[in-house]
Amino acid sequence: MILQxxxxxxERKPDLPRPGFEIKPIPFIIEINADGRFVQIEDTRTMAGKKKIAHSFLVPQGVKKTSGIAANPLWDTTEYVLGVTSTGKPERVQEQHAAFLAKLEVLANEINDAGxxxxxxFLHSPEKERLExxxxxxxIRDTNSILTFRLSGDKELVCQRPAVYTLFENASTETEKIICLITGKPDHFERLHTAIKGVWGAQTSGANIVSFxxxxxxxxxxEQGANAPVGKHAAFAYTTALNHLLxxxxxxxIQVGDASTVFWxxxxxxxxxxxxxxxxxxPKDDPARQTRAIEALFKSPETGTFSNEGGDTPFYVLGLAPNAARISVRFWLTGTAAGMSQRIRRHFEDLKIVHASFEKPYLSLFxxxxSTAAQGKSENIPPNLAGDFMRAILEGLPYPQTLLAAAVRRIRAEREITCPRASLIKACLNxxxxxxxxxxxxxxVSLDNSNTNPGYRTGRLFAALEKIQEESSPGLNATIRDRFYGAASSTPVTVFANLMKLKNHHLAKLEEGRKRFFEKLxxxxxASISDFPAHLNLADQGRFAxxxxxxxxxxxxxxxPANKGE
Structure with a gap:
């Protein structure tokens, strides 16, 4: 289903490379003239933040690299193209260069092309030494950069010249003919599927979904792909599409925890x-982009965005995570565009909670x-939590219990109830x-005076007692929240008796008007608390928060007013 x-x-993206080609970032282009003389080296990189990003070009599809020596056609690393190295083994580098030259000669014998x-x-003349x-x-030498060639006066690369392009477009390697498991049509099977790149945490050279x-x-x-035969066309199509999405x-x-998530x-x-x-x-240059997108989503029932046939269009979400030399499927969610839009709206409705004016009205998954991870670091998010969370959102299921537990646990550890944590707890409980x-x-969404749940009421009481302490003793380094939150939220009976006695001492320091306000509150x-609970379960600890x-x-x-909220 995923590969299909x-x-x-x-098939619906005509701008993607056709069979025999791929899109490859190439940082440097060696420009030569028709006589093989060196002209210049073009640096294609541009600044993106603090990094230089190479421009991507359409090039002949590269071979699948292993521990052996295999050269790519008309583009490769500096070691393969020029036979020089600053870190590798000289003997092996010469073998790599010989493989590149051998493949080049085969191509030159098949067609007569000036490029x-x-x-x-150029590669057989002293002109090559002028690069130094x-x-x-x-x-280029120290980083073993990827190189290719352009003929002076041409806009396209040598590998994109019409005669060369046609040669690779028509090239095929015959293998046994099978019924493709993806399309159900006869085709020659692909022995080695193209590596998938761009999965966060996976090998930089790429990893595979299908591998034997x-x-x-x-x-x-x-051997290899013969165990689950996939046709050459289908193998090229799914790997090209996935590499494009990633x-x-x-x-x-988007990145959802440790899962690189794509959608289409x-x-x-x-x-x-x-x-x-x-x-x-x-993005930093457009901080309101998420707010605009979510507001447009909420207005979609009024604008009729999904009222036409487009609403029934199948929609897919795929989460991928690294697993040694392979890629594991963390989650695979399917539905219609209209159905998923409705569930996403419900997700943000569930998260809605009162917040300070300077805080964002909507929060990203990240x-x-x-907010539930130790030290607020993404690497501390439990591996399966993000996937379970995304599944609950897009399938309209209850949020995972582990999400509620993580939010409550982090509040107890840090003794800080932030807007993201409160939003998550509210959504999970509801x-x-x-x-x-x-x-x-x-x-x-906001304060509810009619809620008589023991956890919710004791949480309100704890906030009131802390506020009394803060106003009676300004500038305190630590309040009762820093000292007693863990015990108050799990075993209220052990601390509230003493806190209620301490409250009288603090009230005596306040002016009469504030004193009457807090006593009334x-x-x-x-009014609805007869005895402080001996123990609060996880859900009521969330309500306490x-x-x-x-x-x-x-x-x-x-x-x-501080009364019942929405």
Whole structure:
């Protein structure tokens, strides 16, 4: 199903490379004239942030590199193209260069092209030594950069000249004919599938989804791709499509935890264009991009964005994670563009919670997940949590229990209830309540005076007691939250008796008006608390955090009354 969907995506993208070619970043181009004389070295790189990014070109498809020696046609590393090295073994480098020259001679014998002849002349003449005088030479040699050639006066590379292009377009290597497992049509099977590049954490040279590289994986003594025969056309189509989706320039990929996530639809869809903006971090030069995308999504029922046939277009989301020399499928989600849009809207509705005016109204997946990770680092996000979270969003399921536990655990460890953590807890608890027979009251966006849950009420009380302490003793280095939050949120009975006694000492320092305000507030909160709970389960620990957060927000919100929220 995954490979079939990728093949369909390839067929609807005429701008993707056709069989026999690939898109390759090439930082340096050696320009020569028709006589094989050196003209210049062109640096194709441009600055992207603090890094130089090479321009990508359409080139003949490279061979699959292994530990052996195999040269690519008309482009390769400096060691292969020029036979020089600063770090490698000289003997091996000469063998690599000989392989490149041998492949070049084969091509030159098949067609008479001025570009191919010029390269042959250049590589066999002293002109090659003139490269050493170029300012870029030491960088090219030391980094073993990828090189290719251009004939002076041409706009295209030598490998893109019409005669050369036609040669590679018509080239084919015959293998046994089979029924392709992807298309169901007769085709010659592909023995080695092209490596997939761009998966975060995987090998830079690429890894495979389909691979049989051990004897134990073989069936009936068949080798490599013969174990699960895929036709050459289908193999090229799915690998080209996936590499395109995972490329640096792609607008159809996001990072979800450790999973490099790509998405596409069978036909052009508004969701395909906005999916990354909805879930990913907005760029620094356009911080409002996510907000605009989500607002447009909420307005889609009014604007009729998905009211036509496009709403029934199949939509796919694929999460990939590294697994040694292979790539593992972390999650694979399918649905319609309209259906997924509706579930995404519900996700942001569930997350909605009162927040400070300087905080963003919507949070990206990254911000939500790192709020549950130790030290706020993405590498500390549990491997499966991100995938489970994305699945729950796009399939309309309850959020994973591990997400709620992670948010509660991080609050207890850091004693800080932030907006992302409060949003996650609210969303997790409300989705659980919708799916269960419990009569538990749904958590509102802002302070809810009618919520009598013991966890929610004790959380509000804890916030009130902390506020009293802060106003009575300004400039404290540590409040009761820093000292007692863990115990108060899990075993309230062990700390609240002492905190209620301590509160009287703090109230005595306040002016009469503030004193009456806090006494009235505590009386209202305590009205439904007969005894402090001995223990709060995970869900009620979450409600404790929400109660605390709601009450704190109410203290600092002047434009809205501190009563029942939305």
């Amino acid at each position: 969907a990728l093949c369909k995506y390839y 191919l002849n010029a390269i042959c002349t 005088n170029n300012p870029l030479w030491s960088e 590289n051990k004897e134990a994986f073989n069936s009936f003594a068949k 490329s640096r320039e792609s607008t159809q990929r 639809s069978e036909q052009s869809s508004p969701l395909e264009d906005s999916f990354a903006s909805i879930f990913d971090e907005p 911000r939500l997940l790192v 989705r659980q309540a919708h799916r269960s027979s419990s009569q538990e009251k749904e958590i509102t 505590i009386g209202e909160i305590m 929400i109660g605390y957060y709601h009450q704190r927000q109410a203290f600092f919100t002047k434009s809205e």
